[in-house]
Amino acid sequence: MVFTLKFIFFLAVLTNIGSCTNDKIFEPNTSNLPSIMDGSADPIKKLTSPNTNVTINNLPKIENLVVNENGQQLSFNIIDDNESVGITLYGKKPGDTDYVNISELFTGDIGTHIAVGANKTITSIELNEYNEMALRVTDLEDFKLDILKTVSENRIQHDIQQLSGIRHYALPQLLNQTRRYIKKEFEKYQLDAALIHSFSWNSISAANVVGHHKGNINDNGTYIICAHFDSVRNTPGADDNASGTAGILEAMRILSQYEFKNSIAFIGFDLEEQGLIGSKEYVNELNTNHDILGVINFEMIGYPCRSAICQDLPLSDTSIYNIALPEFTALRTKFDAIGNEYVPKLKITSVEADNDPNFRRSDHAPFWSANISALFITDGANFRNPHYHQTSDTPETLDYNFTKNIVATTVLTVMDLAGINRTTSVHITL
Numbered sequence: 001m002v003f004t005l006k007f008i009f010f011l012a013v014l015t016n017i018g019s020c021t022n023d024k025i026f027e028p029n030t031s032n033l034p035s036i037m038d039g040s041a042d043p044i045k046k047l048t049s050p051n052t053n054v055t056i057n058n059l060p061k062i063e064n065l066v067v068n069e070n071g072q073q074l075s076f077n078i079i080d081d082n083e084s085v086g087i088t089l090y091g092k093k094p095g096d097t098d099y100v101n102i103s104e105l106f107t108g109d110i111g112t113h114i115a116v117g118a119n120k121t122i123t124s125i126e127l128n129e130y131n132e133m134a135l136r137v138t139d140l141e142d143f144k145l146d147i148l149k150t151v152s153e154n155r156i157q158h159d160i161q162q163l164s165g166i167r168h169y170a171l172p173q174l175l176n177q178t179r180r181y182i183k184k185e186f187e188k189y190q191l192d193a194a195l196i197h198s199f200s201w202n203s204i205s206a207a208n209v210v211g212h213h214k215g216n217i218n219d220n221g222t223y224i225i226c227a228h229f230d231s232v233r234n235t236p237g238a239d240d241n242a243s244g245t246a247g248i249l250e251a252m253r254i255l256s257q258y259e260f261k262n263s264i265a266f267i268g269f270d271l272e273e274q275g276l277i278g279s280k281e282y283v284n285e286l287n288t289n290h291d292i293l294g295v296i297n298f299e300m301i302g303y304p305c306r307s308a309i310c311q312d313l314p315l316s317d318t319s320i321y322n323i324a325l326p327e328f329t330a331l332r333t334k335f336d337a338i339g340n341e342y343v344p345k346l347k348i349t350s351v352e353a354d355n356d357p358n359f360r361r362s363d364h365a366p367f368w369s370a371n372i373s374a375l376f377i378t379d380g381a382n383f384r385n386p387h388y389h390q391t392s393d394t395p396e397t398l399d400y401n402f403t404k405n406i407v408a409t410t411v412l413t414v415m416d417l418a419g420i421n422r423t424t425s426v427h428i429t430l
């Protein structure tokens with residue numbers, strides 16, 4: 001059900017609750033450094049990545065393929081982590097432009113639920129007139145259920161604990177370490193590219209971190225999962241936005257293990273708190289023929305209200321807000337549908353945004369302005385979390401299972417949209 005948060009936001013503006021992006025521009029000024037808080041916000045701590053890896057569902061492999069001279073018989077081995085696979089054969093005659101399914105012209109180990117193993121054979125039941133063939137082996141398992149199980153609450157918790165601490169340009173050490181942490185994770189999971197997108201703002205050197213997982217059919221078409229990694233000063237920023245940063249890292253760990261038709265980019269944005277600087281830089285530098293198909297922006301995804309402390313706040317519930325402009329309803333309802341079907345424990349409040357500036361208070365806004373479909377995924381920020389922009393925004397206040405369910409819904413949504421590849425093909429020219 002769609003409802004508007006406008007009244008609540010209006011109320012909040014009246015009562016002068018701060019905004020998520022800080023409109024005030026801080027000039028670099030070393031005499032004005034914030035004091036470092038005790039304990040949790042040590043900016044020179046060493047960050048270590050989680051040591052548990054992702055268990056993947058491998059694509060089937062075709063090995064030792066032997067085709068006899070006239071293409072009447074094919075023999076091969078199938079290796080897969082499932083017991084059975086689907087096998088199909090496509091063919092093309094001289095002069096044809098397209099392949100057609102010719103499985104019915106063959107008998108033997110062809111069709112659905114063929115046991116994996118060695119010495120599979122398929123034989124033509126009539127004279128084979130096809131001079132080109134494609135043998136396709138498809139994993140039959142429900143990838144969604146499989147993937148769901150691999151999203152790790154422990155890794156999310158580890159990331160949030162590691163990243164929490166002041167990540168502000170006036171204290172560049174932890175901010176730098178955070179960029180390196182993200183880039184190292186992108187490299188560890190062997191993304192096709194892990195880039196530092198540098199820019200300067202008010203004489204400060206800043207940088208987004210961008211990871212690319214290339215699609216194998218339409219690599220120009222890209223889905224983006226993003227979150228800002230900077231914090232305001234004087235807060236460890238666990239919910240805002242170590243939670244979102246942990247979300248992109250965990251989504252990357254899972255999605256990087258699979259092949260997709262379209263590309264997927266994972267982006268950590270810098271200087272969001274200074275007025276969406278990093279995401280504006282990124283969107284401004286997109287060339288006019290970019291092909292960004294959809295964006296999911298995590299802005300605080302760790303705080304469901306489950307305690308007395310936030311019960312008197314307007315959004316004191318346990319849902320995640322999925323917000324988009326009316327023109328991007330298709331992406332929003334896709335996220336809702338996937339969540340409802342596969343992650344029923346996650347309560348999603350789906351909201352159609354109007355012109356209220358509160359709906360534009362994070363890195364999805366520059367994409368909206370460029371007419372790119374984007375979701376604003378948030379726990380409600382200052383409208384729910386009493387620790388918002390406070391020294392008390394610490395990992396202990398968060399619910400990692402809530403974050404995990406949001407990441408799981410995002411992973412499955414992007415997996416569907418980007419078109420996961422469940423099939424291995426071998427082309428045969430006679």
Ligand SMILES: [Zn+2]
Pocket residue numbers: 020228240241272299300
């Ligand atoms: Zn934020």
